Amino acid sequence: MEPVHGPGSAGSHGVSPRRPSPxxxxxxxxxxxxxxxxxxxxxxxxxxxxxxxxxxxxxxxxxxxxxxATTAAPPAAPSAADGASAEPPPSASEPEPTAADEASEPECDPAEIAVEARTDAPAYPPGQEPVLSLVVRNESETACAVNVGTSQMEFVVADPADRIFSSTDCQQAPQDLERVLEPGAEEVATLEWARTRTTPGCASVEPVPEGGTFVLTTRLGGLTSGTTSFMLDG
CATH class of the missing domain: 1.20.5 (Single alpha-helices involved in coiled-coils or other helix-helix interfaces)
Incomplete structure (x- = not known):
């Protein structure tokens, strides 16, 4: 019996679907x-x-x-993991030392402070005024503070028989002055002596010293120098 092909079945005589054209x-x-x-x-x-x-x-x-458009989060603070230092940036510049800084040094030991008297010449012709010097020297091995103000110093001129002059007799408004002296450093104060005679309390006195040999002694606080001799021509 021959097989029967129903509707829609593809047989050997069916028509193939057409492909679209180009x-x-x-x-x-x-x-x-x-x-x-x-x-x-x-x-x-x-x-x-x-x-x-x-x-x-x-x-x-x-x-x-x-x-x-432009808002952004602030940069995160550097952390230790980033290797950044927590120290603040150095300032552009450091402040100069003040009197308060100098006063912070320990006071000098009087036993290690030397006081010396000097003159700028061994002899002076008539009319020339001697320049007297008070020298303070730190002979210790460390820096220390010392009061070198006019409140602490004195210049004394004498001849063999009399006290002739003292810088404290007519002194006005003496002041303190703290200085830091490095080991071996010196501080020098000078006074130009007008060849006048003075007395305690600054009373008027005569006569003016004549020529001869005189000695200078200086003092700083409780420290007193040795004497230095010089000559005045009359």
Missing amino acids: AVYRRRRRLAAAVLALLIVALLVAGVVMVIGLFSANDGDPAAAGAV
Whole structure:
């Protein structure tokens, strides 16, 4: 019995489906390209509308719009893991030492401070005024503070028989002055003596010293120098 082929069955005499022609393919590609172009245009239009809306929301204030664009979190503080130092940056420059800084040094031991009397010449012709010097020297091995103010110093001139002059007899407003002396350093105070005679309390006295040999002694606080001799020509 021969097999029966019902409707829709493919037999040896069935017709094969037809494939689209090349012209149809070309039309389909052109249609797809046109649709893609329309989508791109639509996306661009949407982006422009969003940008306009952003500026409109800020009422056209460029500062507000810029704040949105430029705001950033502050940089994180450096941590030990970053290898950064926690010390603050050094200042551009360091302050100069003050009198308070100098006073912070320990007071000098009087036993290690030398006081010396000097003159600028061994002899002086008539009319030339001697320049007297009081020298303070630190003979210790460490820096220390010493009061070298006029409140502590005295210049005394004498001849073999009389006290002739003292810088404290007519002194006004004596002052303290702290100085830090490095080991071996000297501080020098000078006084130009006008060849006058003085008495305690600055009372008037005569006569002016005549020529001869005189000795200078200096004192700083409780420390007194040895004597230095010089000559005055009459």
